Amino acid sequence: MVSEFMLQQTPVSRVLQPWQQWIERWPTPTALAEAPSGEAVRAWGRLGYPRRALRLHRAATAIRDDHDGHVPDDYAALRALPGVGDYTAAAIASFAFGQRHIVLDTNVRRVQTRIALGVEFPHTSATAAERVLAEDFLPSRAERAAAWAVASMELGALVCTARTPDCDVCPVRTECSWHRAGRPSWDGPPRVGQRYHGTDRQCRGALLSVLRSADAPVAEDELLVAWPDQRQAERARDTLLADGLMIMDADGCSLPR
DNA sequence: AAAGCGTGGAG
DNA sequence: TCTCCAAGCTT
Numbered sequence: 001m002v003s004e005f006m007l008q009q010t011p012v013s014r015v016l017q018p019w020q021q022w023i024e025r026w027p028t029p030t031a032l033a034e035a036p037s038g039e040a041v042r043a044w045g046r047l048g049y050p051r052r053a054l055r056l057h058r059a060a061t062a063i064r065d066d067h068d069g070h071v072p073d074d075y076a077a078l079r080a081l082p083g084v085g086d087y088t089a090a091a092i093a094s095f096a097f098g099q100r101h102i103v104l105d106t107n108v109r110r111v112q113t114r115i116a117l118g119v120e121f122p123h124t125s126a127t128a129a130e131r132v133l134a135e136d137f138l139p140s141r142a143e144r145a146a147a148w149a150v151a152s153m154e155l156g157a158l159v160c161t162a163r164t165p166d167c168d169v170c171p172v173r174t175e176c177s178w179h180r181a182g183r184p185s186w187d188g189p190p191r192v193g194q195r196y197h198g199t200d201r202q203c204r205g206a207l208l209s210v211l212r213s214a215d216a217p218v219a220e221d222e223l224l225v226a227w228p229d230q231r232q233a234e235r236a237r238d239t240l241l242a243d244g245l246m247i248m249d250a251d252g253c254s255l256p257r
Numbered sequence: 258a259a260a261g262c263g264t265g266g267a268g
Numbered sequence: 269t270c271t272c273c274a275a276g277c278t279t
Contacts, residue, residue, distance in 0.1 A: 008276040014265070014274090048263030055277080085277050105275050121266075126258085153275065162273065178260075193272060199270095205263050242264095 001071055001096070004088050005056045008249045010047050012157070019044050029188035030069045032060040038255030039243060051210060054244055055083025055180060073097040091149075100145035107156025109150075112137060114160060118166050118177030120186040121162070203227050203236040 002022055006015040022043055027030035037057045044053035059081040063071060071092070072078055078089040081127075090101035109122040112133055122130065137152070139145045159166050164210065167179050178184070196202055210218060210226045220237075227233040240246045247256050 009274060009276055011274045046264060083277065087276060201262055
């Protein structure tokens, strides 16, 4: 569950070390729940999207309070936890508990779009048609389905990659519509990339970085100078406060205690 | 339902 | 450099 949270939009290579330290420090949901949420944010380090750390902490609290300290094996119960969407609930139920679920992440979406539709990339958001397709691929026996979920994800992550797929070593090369069609390049609408430089996201990151490395509360002025644009820094401060990623009191600004 | 939310590595 | 992208979720 910890690794799934960390892997939401962060590459495996960057997750390995923080995951190891996290698990050593908080081996159980209850152990995490007992720590201040700010410590979870600090241990999150530079994985990005630090609200995930907060959600993982809240999920751990819910598991301690409502599930006797054990990660539930039921899809609906998992899905109800903060920070757990369709993908993460299915991934935990499948990988950890061997159940049969559609595990539809960006890798699997790309793999099945290429194999079955002969198209290089799936559309921006997962459609109902994609879930039907995924259901068609999914073996009926739970054990086989769980193996398929891992296998199709790995295929997408290691072989059928977005930029430079290695079709030469692909085990389903001969059954792939996209490969048979000569790997036609994407001709759909241009896919919009997210800007980062100079955005509020970068600004929030800069402020939070100060709080992460501080071992005592930081004066507000000292925090705001971490970003050149004061108006933007104030806005970031406000949203960080609203998100619960920082607190501000008479002592100054800090991660939540 | 489209937009916001971090960060760093590869090409 | 700069663009793209990496095991999504929430509002």
